[in-house]
Amino acid sequence: MDKRSQNVSRRRFLARSASWMALGAAALALPQARAEEPKAPADPMRVPGTLPRPYGERSPFEKQTRLGGAGPGAPHGWGANAPNNFNSLTPLQDLHGIVTPSSLHFERHHNGVPLIDPARHRLLLHGLVERPMIFTVNDLERFPDVSRIAFVECSGNTWDGWRNDAGDFTVQDTHGLTSTSEWTGVKLSTLLEAAGARREATWMLAEGSDAAGLDRSVPLTDEVLQEAIVCYGQNGEALRPEQGYPLRLLLPGFEGNINVKWLRRLKLGGAPFMTRSETAKYTDLMPDGKAYQFSLVMEAKSVITDPSGQQQIHPGFHEIRGLAWSGRGCVTKVEVSMDSGRSWQLAQLQEPVLPKCHTRFRMPWRWNGQEAILQSRCVDETGYVQPTRQELVKVRGTNSTYHYNAIQSWKVERDGRIRNIYA
Amino acid sequence: MDEYGTSMRSFLRTGLGALTIALGCAWTVWSAEDSVGSYGLGRTPSEEEIRAWNIDVSSTGEGLPPGSGTVKQGAQIFAAKCAMCHGPTGTEGPKDKLVGGRDTLKSPKPVRTVGSYWPYAPTLYDYINRAMPFNAPGSLNSDEIYSVIGWLLFKNEIVPEDAVMDAKTLPLVKMPNRDGFIPDPRPDVP
Numbered sequence: 001m002d003k004r005s006q007n008v009s010r011r012r013f014l015a016r017s018a019s020w021m022a023l024g025a026a027a028l029a030l031p032q033a034r035a036e037e038p039k040a041p042a043d044p045m046r047v048p049g050t051l052p053r054p055y056g057e058r059s060p061f062e063k064q065t066r067l068g069g070a071g072p073g074a075p076h077g078w079g080a081n082a083p084n085n086f087n088s089l090t091p092l093q094d095l096h097g098i099v100t101p102s103s104l105h106f107e108r109h110h111n112g113v114p115l116i117d118p119a120r121h122r123l124l125l126h127g128l129v130e131r132p133m134i135f136t137v138n139d140l141e142r143f144p145d146v147s148r149i150a151f152v153e154c155s156g157n158t159w160d161g162w163r164n165d166a167g168d169f170t171v172q173d174t175h176g177l178t179s180t181s182e183w184t185g186v187k188l189s190t191l192l193e194a195a196g197a198r199r200e201a202t203w204m205l206a207e208g209s210d211a212a213g214l215d216r217s218v219p220l221t222d223e224v225l226q227e228a229i230v231c232y233g234q235n236g237e238a239l240r241p242e243q244g245y246p247l248r249l250l251l252p253g254f255e256g257n258i259n260v261k262w263l264r265r266l267k268l269g270g271a272p273f274m275t276r277s278e279t280a281k282y283t284d285l286m287p288d289g290k291a292y293q294f295s296l297v298m299e300a301k302s303v304i305t306d307p308s309g310q311q312q313i314h315p316g317f318h319e320i321r322g323l324a325w326s327g328r329g330c331v332t333k334v335e336v337s338m339d340s341g342r343s344w345q346l347a348q349l350q351e352p353v354l355p356k357c358h359t360r361f362r363m364p365w366r367w368n369g370q371e372a373i374l375q376s377r378c379v380d381e382t383g384y385v386q387p388t389r390q391e392l393v394k395v396r397g398t399n400s401t402y403h404y405n406a407i408q409s410w411k412v413e414r415d416g417r418i419r420n421i422y423a
Numbered sequence: 424m425d426e427y428g429t430s431m432r433s434f435l436r437t438g439l440g441a442l443t444i445a446l447g448c449a450w451t452v453w454s455a456e457d458s459v460g461s462y463g464l465g466r467t468p469s470e471e472e473i474r475a476w477n478i479d480v481s482s483t484g485e486g487l488p489p490g491s492g493t494v495k496q497g498a499q500i501f502a503a504k505c506a507m508c509h510g511p512t513g514t515e516g517p518k519d520k521l522v523g524g525r526d527t528l529k530s531p532k533p534v535r536t537v538g539s540y541w542p543y544a545p546t547l548y549d550y551i552n553r554a555m556p557f558n559a560p561g562s563l564n565s566d567e568i569y570s571v572i573g574w575l576l577f578k579n580e581i582v583p584e585d586a587v588m589d590a591k592t593l594p595l596v597k598m599p600n601r602d603g604f605i606p607d608p609r610p611d612v613p
Contacts (some may be wrong), residue, residue, distance in 0.1 A: 001470075016570070018440065024482045034478045050489055098610075110554070111554065111557060111560065123463075124468060124472070124476050125470070125475065126473055126476075126477070129553075131467065132467060132468050132473060133466070133467065133468070134465060134466055134467070134472065135464065135465040135470040136465075139464040139465045140464075142464050143462055143464060144462075193461060194461055194462060194464070194465065205479055209478070210440075210562045211554070212553070212554045212560070213478070213553030213554055213560070214477060215553070222426070236470060238501075264476070265476055267477070267479065269481075271481075271492060273479055273481050273544070273549075274481065274482030274543050275479075275546060275549060275550070276541075276546055276549065276550035276554075277452065279482075279541060279542050279543060279546055279604070280535065280537075280540055280542075280546070283604060285528060285533055285535070286453040288529065289528035289529040289533075289603065290603055290604065290605050290606060291540075291603055291604050291605070292608065292609070293604040293605065293607065293608050294606060295607040296607065297607075297609070299609065299610065368597050382610075384610055391612050391613070392612055394612075395611055395612050395613075396611070398531075399528075399531075399533050403609075416443075
């Protein structure tokens, strides 16, 4: 994305925020306006720079932020909207590579981010085990550890797609509820071994110590036993509070909310516990009135992040860039179309291509100034092909709320402006 | 990872296999040095600790505590502590609608409430006890929670006005959408 398009997207973001701030948070707007203008010396070669500092910050010229969200149909933004926000979206259009900076990782919580003293935090492991165990955070850090780069995506990501009611949105608005981190912790199976999990233990309740006490039942499948991690690390440091400090469960490829944050308890049982989150909440309503339950895996999805909604381009060379990911394994192929899906070209995948992880794709493009509709579609290692919206809605209707993963369309207008459309 | 997964499979599912036996032997050796677990990390919680943490209530009512409540008491508690978010009759919002919505699940505007969508009554206890009221979670005692549940089920025309809710009666409540869920069939889009 060139500087101008960046400015356009930033202006739009600020304009949108401003309309909410105007409703009564003028005081908030002022410091932000000042922060827009960092003072740089005329020639940085003529002035000694700053000294080392204990904890780094990005350049004051970098302004990318998460965008507050309050659910389908609700306006995105901060300011006066902030009290209604229960999530925040990652600025995918501004990111490089595949790892999401921890400060920009999307958020979703069910009653705020708790402040937890790690010295007082405990994890209880009990139920169908030979030896119930209680662990301190320090205990868990002493177990053999494991790291893995994986995405976490909210099952509500791109939910506006079901009803066609995403407006003139940016990719942050449409797709910002997904992020990738390097996660570090102890394998769940190591803890289950330590506690002596019984043969009849087929499900596990995971419970958070937030004000929602969020609880979810995890099926103890081979996949889960091989891959689940009780995490304390994120991108080389402790988990961020928004991602579950000091402990969270990571179930690579599964919908965000089952990756229980602020983890306090694991209870093994012989059946799902049928919590509110897996009955009344995170279930997907179909046209016949029945709902998919334990729809845990995040199916393959891709999106072009550059150029994307609300950006401005000019005729000439552009590298089309985007992200693809699948909860079922590796992305094996991404194709890009400039003509609304009539023809497709193979995009290049940036190494490393990791299972259940954001994968960066790119394709060179020369825009000739004509209208175009840009799309990407991905295929994963199971052969699953990302569907069109038509194909998806034909099977699932428009009441599902969650797990929308259809192909995204960006229309390039004659004047170079990029708009979100449903093609 | 595969080799390890295989060992977990055999250990957890069948208990068979040489690797499992080897693990078992290793445990015996480690156990001699450490009181719990193969790494000697963590400790055994007391019965009281487990009791205090073990707050979940299953769909069959396992974990429901003593106490009881009536629809009448529930109406008062709801008005005082719930109506500000869910509306005076549980239908107005602004937050989740809790009453009504029957026969709307196939419509273009489905209304997912306790009466139209929730499949298990004991789940109401699990959820309210841990997460509600939103501004003061954990502040209701068991009598109050049973009462609010009674009122919600009455307003949804699931139990009569004189119903008494407790650990025995709640699991017997048959929710209208009990059979409204199917296991994830995906991939489902051809």
